[in-house]
Amino acid sequence: MSLPPLTPDQSVKPPRFELRLSLLYAAIFLPMGIHLPYFPLWLEYVGFGAREIGIVLAAPMFLRVVTTLLITASADRARDRANVLLVLSVSTLVLSFGYFLPPGYLLILGVSLALAVVWTPHAPIADSLALSGVRRFGSDYSRMRIWGSTAFLVANFGGGFLLSFTGIGAVPLLISAGMATVVAASLVVPRLGRPRKASPLSAAELQQGAPSLLRPAFLYFVGGCGLVVASHGFLYAFSSIYWQSLGISGGVIGLLWSWSVVAEVGMFAIFTRLFGRTPAWRLVALAGLAAFVRWVAFPMIWPAGLGIAGFFAVQTLHALSTGLILIGLQKMIAETVPEDRTGAAQGIAFFANGVSMAVVTLGSGQLYAALGVNGFYVMAVIALAAVGLVLRGSRLAP
Incomplete structure (x- = not known):
């Protein structure tokens, strides 16, 4: 068409x-x-x-x-x-x-x-x-x-x-x-007029009889993104407290946080060359796997004697566990959602991310009190579940 x-x-x-x-x-x-x-x-x-x-x-x-x-x-x-x-x-x-x-x-x-x-x-x-x-x-x-x-x-x-x-x-x-x-x-900011309604994606919705935002493939994908994002909740809430308990200074803790953002910026810079032709579901699955490795490795770094350098290494994985989610989600919306529904798609994705993050953050306090840094293993399970949702959605995608 x-x-x-x-x-x-x-x-x-x-x-x-x-x-x-x-x-x-x-x-x-x-x-x-x-x-x-x-x-x-x-x-x-x-x-x-x-x-x-x-x-x-x-x-x-x-x-x-x-x-x-x-x-x-x-x-x-x-x-x-x-x-x-x-x-x-x-x-x-x-x-x-x-x-x-x-x-x-x-x-x-x-x-x-x-x-x-x-x-x-x-x-x-x-x-x-x-x-x-x-x-x-x-x-x-x-x-x-x-x-x-x-x-x-x-x-x-x-x-x-x-x-x-x-x-x-x-x-x-x-x-x-x-x-x-x-x-x-x-x-x-550029004024583009109303979102375009006539498009092959809009026609596909009529043929398939279901809005793209309600199709199982879209919902599985967005749910998977939400779980990967939520698995970072424990990091945001308690990693600084954990680092401080190890005697790491506030300045170094700040550098650890900044390094993760630097890694994310690096991913944006090289994304098109490395992943421009990679399907969106593979990007998010890779992000989930990177998050899984990150959360499994995190509690092991200090006992293994890897020190601060080890924490910088796992923070580098932020480029994959977060950077690929941000770009992969937009890639999926651009490829599967009609333009006149992109705002709603952004809202649904934000809802999935926000609810998942809020629930994990709310439970992080009790989790840290009970397990300490080993609570990251629970985050690893959540990241792995996210990969399962994304793979399920990829099989249902048109």
């Missing part, structure tokens, strides 16, 4: 499309690079206890998996998804000012919940815009997305440097400054 013609405004590639999307990714990940490592420290700085900090961090995690699915699906029906992103980015900036108010517990919780609604859809909507460029103009997704991870890494380092002079109290200011860059990038 030949591809139906694009409308005149859809057939012309916007000037500097890849550059503008790259700037958008960089802007989106700047405030994330401040919020993730430093926001919990700010909560402690303003006087919150461990229980209050846990609720402020966890409650938005459960809310956003539902609201993001609804917002990204609605963006598919908008006149232009870039306009939806602009409204969300302005709302995020305004709401971030709530952290400048006297920091009462209910106020901070309310601001964090409201931010979860309008902040989280930024990246999925950016992905749907990038995939439209991949389909219409042959753009390289990995070459655009790499700047998000690079900006995240810069924010980690730069934020720590600035806070060493200003103090932790400046965290809200840095977050709001990052939000302002997202607003600026949303103003210049």
Whole structure:
């Protein structure tokens, strides 16, 4: 079946499309690079206890998996998804000012919940815009997305440097400054019009009688991605605590975290040359196997005498266990989901990732209390189950 013609405004590639999307990714990940490592420290700085900090961090995690699915699906029906992103980015900036108010517990919780609604859809909507460029103009997704991870890494380092002079109290200011860059990038992001409806994939849906988002192959694949992502929950929650218990300094712990992001950026840089023609399901299966090896090896490194170098080695596997998931998922959506449903597909994938991660994170505390570092073996089982789901989905794929 030949591809139906694009409308005149859809057939012309916007000037500097890849550059503008790259700037958008960089802007989106700047405030994330401040919020993730430093926001919990700010909560402690303003006087919150461990229980209050846990609720402020966890409650938005459960809310956003539902609201993001609804917002990204609605963006598919908008006149232009870039306009939806602009409204969300302005709302995020305004709401971030709530952290400048006297920091009462209910106020901070309310601001964090409201931010979860309008902040989280930024990246999925950016992905749907990038995939439209991949389909219409042959753009390289990995070459655009790499700047998000690079900006995240810069924010980690730069934020720590600035806070060493200003103090932790400046965290809200840095977050709001990052939000302002997202607003600026949303103003210049390419406008592509409504997602295209006529496509061979849309016709295939009519012939097969089932929307692509409800087919077992898609659901198995997304479920597998979610489990691989969730298997990292134990790492994010307790690896720093474990490293600290071994006497590893805070500076080295920071380098271990940064190295994993560097490895991820490296994967984006070389992906097209190494894996450009690899089917999406193989990419995710490889990511699951890499996660399995990573979690099995993690508890063995220190007893085996491999030391800090061993931990750097397993952190390098982040390039596969996370980098391939990020690209493989987008590759699968681009190849199997009609353009007018890409926003909904991003939302479903985020829902699967978010729910899985929230459940694993919620149980990680008890798991670490019971098993210590050996809890990584449970994560290895989860990663292996993910590989099984992906392989099952590949057999059902049309």
